[in-house]
Amino acid sequence: MPLDPEVVAFLESQKGAKPRSRMTIEETRQGMLDSRGLALPSQPLSVVTDQLIADVPVRVYQAEISDDCPVVVFAHGGRFISGNLDTHDSLCRQLAKRSGARIVAVDYRLAPEHCFPAALVDFHAVVESLGKAGATVAVAGDSAGGNLAAATCLKARDEGHDWIRWQCLLYPMLDAMASLPSHSEFQEGFGPGSADMLRGWLEYAPESIDRKEPLLSPLWAEDLRGLPPAFILSAEMDTLRDEAEEYGRRLFFAGVQAEMDCANGMIHGFLQHSAIVNQARLYLDRVAHQIRLNLFD
Secondary structure, three states: OOOOHHHHHHHHHOOOOOOHHHOOHHHHHHHHHHHHHHOOOOOOOOEEEEEEEOOEEEEEEEOOOOOOOOEEEEEOOOOOOOOOOOOOHHHHHHHHHHHOOEEEEEOOOOOOOOOOOHHHHHHHHHHHHHHHOOOOEEEEEEOHHHHHHHHHHHHHHHOOOOOEEEEEEEOOOOOOOOOOOHHHHOOOOOOOOHHHHHHHHHHHOOOOOOOOOOOOOHHHOOOOOOOOOEEEEEEOOOOOHHHHHHHHHHHHHOOOOEEEEEEOOOOOOHHHHOOOOHHHHHHHHHHHHHHHHHHOO
């Protein structure tokens, strides 16, 4: 399918902007903060509170006060080098409101100040703390956050833990080799391109680190058996499309329940454009439905 007309209008508005791959870290982080106006206004909720879990900063969102609702631990995107609790505040509020789950957004450490596996250590620590406390836990994340969600599932399985009931991967970064065809097909002109993704990988995992390490690149994990059921959302015009879909196929053939959905005409990060792209709002409902379907008995 062609690019969605609302996405085309957005890309036109971005012409002439400095490529993400050539931005400084400070410019990258500020740019992500500045883009918050592309998302729906903040949704009022019964509970929005900042706290520490396992000494990691988190923000907890809950539409209605309840002690026994499922918990979705969420990792924000930003290529491991940007993003924080504020950049994804609208997205987390929308998911909490639409699903009824408690969303726990994790403010993990960023590269290059903190390279692999710092972000994973932080995210896993929050999941572990909640799991040990007896919560029904799912993990979710977009882009780099999807990487952390998938890697945490691998790490928990390998350590013999079954805290995680379900994983939700939203156009995830899963291949530090950037080896699949969509990296060439959507190299430029479709929002974040292959060079932008490779910049994030380089900052997070310097060249001394094995790019096929499974906790860095879950796509390269040899054994995916025994992982939690998954919902994987890809975007048709996304440089990461093929790795998301290949991971879903590999989960399926490993005997893991895996549901995949590709958003036609969409680009990477489109859920963050919910104020200007109707498809983003529809897919927020789709993700919220998956949360209810998989976590609420």
